[in-house]
Amino acid sequence: MGQxxxxxxxxxxxxxxxxxxxxxxxxxxxxxxxxxxxxxENGAGKTTLMRILFGMPVITETGGYxxxxxxxxxxxxxxxxxxxxxxxxxxxxxxxxxxxGFTTTENILLNNESMKPNFLxxxxxxxxxxxxxxxxKQRAVKAIQKLGVKLNPDMLISEMPIxxxxxxxxxxxxxxxxxxxxVLDEPTAVLTESEAEVLLTSLRNLAAKGISIIFISHRLQExxxxxxxxxVLRDGKAVKNLxxxxxxxxxxxxxxxGRSMTSESDxxxxxxxxxxxxxxxxxxxxxxxxxxxxxxxxxxxxGEIFGIGGLAGQGKLGISxxxxxxxxxxxxxxxxxxxxxxxxPRKVLEIGFAFVSEDRRGVGLLLDESLEWNIAFTSxxxxxxxxxxxxxxxxxxxxxxxxxxxxxxxxxxxxxxxGPSQKAKELSGGNQQKICLAKAFAMKPSILFxxxxxxxxxxxxxxxxxxxxxxxxxxxGTTIVIxxxxxxxxxxxxxxxxxxxxxxxxxxxxxxxxxxxxxxxxSGAFESNKEASHA
Amino acid sequence: MSGKNKLGRVLADNAVVILFILLSVIAIPFSGxxxxxxxxxxxxxxxxxxxxxxxxxxxxxxxxxLNFGMTLGAxxxxxxxxxxxxxxxxxxxxxxxxxxxxxxxxxLLGWICGAVMNRAKGRxxxxxxxxxxxxxxxxxxxVLFTMGAVIPVRSATILLTxxxxxxxxxxxxxxxxxxxxxxxxxIGPFFIPVATYLVxxxxxxxxxxxKKTKLGQDMRAVGHDLVVADxxxxxxxxxxxxxxxxxxxxxxxxxxxxxxxxxxxATYNAHDQTGFFAVAAILVGGAxxxxxxxxNAFLGIFLLHLMFYVSPRAGQNLFxxxxxxxxxxxxxxxxxxxLSLVLYAWKTRRDAVFAREVLKNNxxxxxxxxxxxxxxx
Numbered sequence: 001m002g003q004x005x006x007x008x009x010x011x012x013x014x015x016x017x018x019x020x021x022x023x024x025x026x027x028x029x030x031x032x033x034x035x036x037x038x039x040x041e042n043g044a045g046k047t048t049l050m051r052i053l054f055g056m057p058v059i060t061e062t063g064g065y066x067x068x069x070x071x072x073x074x075x076x077x078x079x080x081x082x083x084x085x086x087x088x089x090x091x092x093x094x095x096x097x098x099x100x101g102f103t104t105t106e107n108i109l110l111n112n113e114s115m116k117p118n119f120l121x122x123x124x125x126x127x128x129x130x131x132x133x134x135x136x137k138q139r140a141v142k143a144i145q146k147l148g149v150k151l152n153p154d155m156l157i158s159e160m161p162i163x164x165x166x167x168x169x170x171x172x173x174x175x176x177x178x179x180x181x182x183v184l185d186e187p188t189a190v191l192t193e194s195e196a197e198v199l200l201t202s203l204r205n206l207a208a209k210g211i212s213i214i215f216i217s218h219r220l221q222e223x224x225x226x227x228x229x230x231x232v233l234r235d236g237k238a239v240k241n242l243x244x245x246x247x248x249x250x251x252x253x254x255x256x257x258g259r260s261m262t263s264e265s266d267x268x269x270x271x272x273x274x275x276x277x278x279x280x281x282x283x284x285x286x287x288x289x290x291x292x293x294x295x296x297x298x299x300x301x302x303g304e305i306f307g308i309g310g311l312a313g314q315g316k317l318g319i320s321x322x323x324x325x326x327x328x329x330x331x332x333x334x335x336x337x338x339x340x341x342x343x344x345p346r347k348v349l350e351i352g353f354a355f356v357s358e359d360r361r362g363v364g365l366l367l368d369e370s371l372e373w374n375i376a377f378t379s380x381x382x383x384x385x386x387x388x389x390x391x392x393x394x395x396x397x398x399x400x401x402x403x404x405x406x407x408x409x410x411x412x413x414x415x416x417x418x419g420p421s422q423k424a425k426e427l428s429g430g431n432q433q434k435i436c437l438a439k440a441f442a443m444k445p446s447i448l449f450x451x452x453x454x455x456x457x458x459x460x461x462x463x464x465x466x467x468x469x470x471x472x473x474x475x476x477g478t479t480i481v482i483x484x485x486x487x488x489x490x491x492x493x494x495x496x497x498x499x500x501x502x503x504x505x506x507x508x509x510x511x512x513x514x515x516x517x518x519x520x521x522x523s524g525a526f527e528s529n530k531e532a533s534h535a
Numbered sequence: 536m537s538g539k540n541k542l543g544r545v546l547a548d549n550a551v552v553i554l555f556i557l558l559s560v561i562a563i564p565f566s567g568x569x570x571x572x573x574x575x576x577x578x579x580x581x582x583x584x585x586x587x588x589x590x591x592x593x594x595x596x597x598x599x600x601l602n603f604g605m606t607l608g609a610x611x612x613x614x615x616x617x618x619x620x621x622x623x624x625x626x627x628x629x630x631x632x633x634x635x636x637x638x639x640x641x642x643l644l645g646w647i648c649g650a651v652m653n654r655a656k657g658r659x660x661x662x663x664x665x666x667x668x669x670x671x672x673x674x675x676x677x678v679l680f681t682m683g684a685v686i687p688v689r690s691a692t693i694l695l696t697x698x699x700x701x702x703x704x705x706x707x708x709x710x711x712x713x714x715x716x717x718x719x720x721x722i723g724p725f726f727i728p729v730a731t732y733l734v735x736x737x738x739x740x741x742x743x744x745x746k747k748t749k750l751g752q753d754m755r756a757v758g759h760d761l762v763v764a765d766x767x768x769x770x771x772x773x774x775x776x777x778x779x780x781x782x783x784x785x786x787x788x789x790x791x792x793x794x795x796x797x798x799x800x801a802t803y804n805a806h807d808q809t810g811f812f813a814v815a816a817i818l819v820g821g822a823x824x825x826x827x828x829x830x831n832a833f834l835g836i837f838l839l840h841l842m843f844y845v846s847p848r849a850g851q852n853l854f855x856x857x858x859x860x861x862x863x864x865x866x867x868x869x870x871x872x873x874l875s876l877v878l879y880a881w882k883t884r885r886d887a888v889f890a891r892e893v894l895k896n897n898x899x900x901x902x903x904x905x906x907x908x909x910x911x912x
Contacts, residue, residue: 082768097766099759110756111767115749127750287891328891 005073007032007212008053008181013067015048015059022048023065024236028229030181035203035213037227037244039220041256041522042312042485044233046216050183054084054091072180088180090173092187096165100158104151105140108172114139143175148205149198163195167202174206182206183214188222189313189502200226218311220249220523232256253519257487274495278302278479279335279447285503286315286322286329293318293329294503300447300481305473307494307511308483311522315503316483317358320449324348324355326363335447349382354445356436358452358483360429364436367425371417374424374435375409376402379442409438413468430461437468447479448472454489466493487518548882551875552821555838558867562842565849571724573844580840581833582715582731583796587789587813588832589738590782594659595827596746597778598758601814604648604663604779608786609806610674611641615787616794617678617701617802620709621688627717629710630791637787644670645783649776656761660824667810678802701802711798731792738785739829754778758825789813815839815868818875825879842867 006029015023023045030036040046051058052065055078059065069076071087078084081091098107114136115129137153144151149167157165166187173182184203188196196219203226207213217223223230224244232240232255240247240255279300286293293315300306310316322329325345333340341347357363366374376386380397386405388398406420413434417427424435433453440448450469454462470493473480484490490497491511498508499521506521546553563573587605594602615633624632648666655662682688683699695702715728745751756764757774765771790809794800817827820835843864850860 081766085768097763099756099763101759102756106752110763111753111769113749113752127748127753129749130747131749131752 009070011068015065022236026238028231030212033207033210035207035227037223037230038216040233045236054081088178090179091183092169098157105153108140109136143171148202163191181212185216220252254516257515257519274304275302282332284331286318288318288327291318303477304495305480307490307497309490310500314500316500320451352446354440354443354448356440356450365424370421372402372406372420375406375438430457449481451483559841562845562849566845576844582728584836585735586792588816590785590789593778594782597754600660600824602782603810605786606667606810607644608641608783609790609809611637612787612790625709626713633791641783641787645780649779653772705800705802710795823879
């Protein structure tokens with residue numbers, strides 16, 4: 001440390017995906033042995049920035065980037081992550097890339113094993129060399145010691161506590177002799193607090209040995225405690241870059257989320273009179289890969305629009321998918337005084353739940369079928385509507401009634417299409433979403449679950465979709481639960497918003513609550529708030 | 536976990552092995568065979584089949600499941616044998632010659648097979664199975680139409696009377712048991728084909744040794760997790776192709792050893808069930824699609840062939856018809872493959888449920904921890 005020349009210098013980097021700007025003139029430096037805390041909401045550009053740094057193929061395939069990256073005195077333009085590794089940049093991913101049937105040692109030295117040559121090398125090349133197990137173990141132990149933690153080098157990954165897996169991953173990166181910069185993407189997301197503490201200590205150890213670290217995390221208090229410098233990304237711009245001593249958690253939270261501090265529809269949403277409790281979730285857990293729900297409790301009143309927000313991967317998507325029975329789960333769901341069955345999609349549809357999935361093209365639509373089919377399909381299956389009896393024996397499809405229904409919704413939701421018999425895949429994203437809504441409305445649901453209703457559709461269509469939901473709620477009094485990553489969207493139409501963090505409810509707020517309150521909940525800053533929300 | 540639960544798990548994990556031991560114990564007395572008789576037959580059959588079954592191991596290590604594509608190697612071996620007979624090369628030299636002809640063929644076939652399987656990741660088994668059917672057509676064309684017409688065949692005795700194409704049954708007198716008899720040892724009442732056993736032992740040593748090499752380690756990594764191996768820079772596709780090529784070449788040698796023991800060859804059918812019986816054997820030995828060992832291979836060969844040997848006679852003695860036993864043999868073969876695959880799917884699911892339980896417990900305990908801390912604050 002104490003050198004002036006930075007190890008890594010990101011200079012005026014910009015990147016757009018087909019006109020959609022995700023990074024705009026981002027610049028910052030990292031000195032040797034410095035820890036940078038990189039924070040920002042989903043979609044702020046953290047991932048894209050790291051992809052550029054590592055030369056991921058997806059960047060060149062989409063037209064490259066503008067600006068310059070200087071690493072260790074040379075301008076770099078890696079063509080693959082392996083080049084970045086060779087140059088001395090290591091990455092620890094959010095999801096583990098470990099082989100669970102291998103030991104710690106084997107994982108730390110994966111594809112980097114110590115080898116003893118033998119006569120067959122002459123004919124078949126290096127891959128026929130023997131592994132030098134004792135040397136491998138020594139090297140693994142050395143890497144573990146450098147990290148300053150206790151790990152059994154002979155233990156299988158599958159038998160390890162999750163925290164140790166994270167350490168194994170980091171040990172693998174620092175085992176490389178040339179490692180100069182380590183990027184950690186949400187390394188503490190799966191750790192308990194005590195494990196996270198050990199991790200932060202070992203990161204400080206590494207930094208003291210001269211390794212620079214980029215630490216990406218949504219847990220702001222950890223970022224604040226470990227980082228020397230904080231860089232805040234928002235909407236693709238580096239809005240703040242200052243020493244961590246000069247900022248507080250509250251500052252960072254508001255820099256992260258703070259767009260416009262006003263929200264137009266607040267007045268209309270606030271102070272609605274709502275009926276009694278209608279729907280309650282108790283200790284819900286859902287095993288949805290990447291969106292695990294651990295223990296969620298909340299209640300929804302009749303006629304309410306209830307929002308569920310939070311960062312990606314924290315479990316908010318798992319809630320509605322679990323309630324609808326699309327992923328295995330457990331706990332209690334009480335609807336209208338009766339317990340609703342879990343893990344049985346048909347049953348919950350029958351008692352009046354409807355679901356608009358975030359996976360529009362996979363779960364939501366029959367892409368190769370006509371709009372008539374798409375809109376009438378679920379209600380035909382569940383409610384036996386749009387069927388007519390033939391000779392009092394067999395039920396056949398009532399095409400005329402399906403067409404009438406479809407035309408009705410095309411008019412009602414202003415769906416742009418050539419007619420009821422057009423194929424669903426030919427519509428634009430926004431209109432496809434309206435078809436999904438129409439399908440749910442056709443069920444005449446008592447409670448409607450909507451997941452990411454505006455994902456991947458353009459701004460104009462977003463407003464239409466949200467307005468449709470509000471109108472439907474006001475006109476029919478349908479209770480709606482909306483899951484969305486876009487906080488602004490939730491604040492513009494919900495009566496209350498629950499923020500999910502690490503698989504459970506971090507807190508429930510009014511939409512008029514200040515933005516930094518939301519930011520704090522998403523960052524896991526208010527541990528004690530969890531208690532209040534369960535009451 | 537309670538002790539009872541644990542016992543249940545052990546029983547379920549070894550269901551196939553236990554079932555086979557039970558069936559054999561019941562069938563042996565009814566067959567009326569003497570222990571000496573049965574043991575001698577087992578010694579012979581171990582020598583005959585081991586090599587073929589061992590050929591399955593590497594693709595399992597590489598996560599490609601049971602290599603039904605090994606039939607391709609068997610075909611290459613048979614073409615080698617046809618050449619050896621045609622050229623009149625007798626004894627063990629004939630076998631070496633057949634192996635020399637078969638090796639380049641099976642490398643080529645294995646490479647094709649591996650390349651196709653790389654395009655069908657996750658469906659390697661059914662791909663291999665169908666590929667074997669397709670290659671059967673190519674083999675037939677080669678042997679039935681081109682041999683004697685395009686490919687010169689010198690001895691007219693092995694040709695069909697029409698002048699081209701190989702006869703349905705090929706007499707392998709020239710090389711019959713030439714490996715087995717190379718070093719036949721008599722211990723008490725038993726004849727032991729030591730040379731064959733030595734060849735098998737060499738293969739076992741090779742497999743153990745191979746697992747210790749860098750390539751073997753890469754193969755294990757690819758087998759455990761393709762994506763992780765790929766992101767660590769291991770050439771995944773190449774590694775998988777190597778596994779299949781080695782398996783195919785071993786199957787070629789295995790088929791040659793098998794046929795020299797039998798002494799004649801059904802030109803157009805001999806390879807049909809090579810893959811099938813080898814797969815059945817390794818599954819009976821307690822292997823699964825993902826996990827197999829040398830022990831599984833040998834135990835499986837012993838149990839499956841014990842069953843095959845005693846069941847026709849037991850069937851005849853019990854029901855007065857050997858066909859019952861013959862039927863039983865087919866039934867058991869396919870049944871055991873189906874049972875193993877179903878059990879494997881069931882086990883995978885059970886483990887997922889078990890992992891979910893852990894998640895559930897963690898979730899609630901994690902929550903109560905957080906709650907306690909919250910209260911403390």
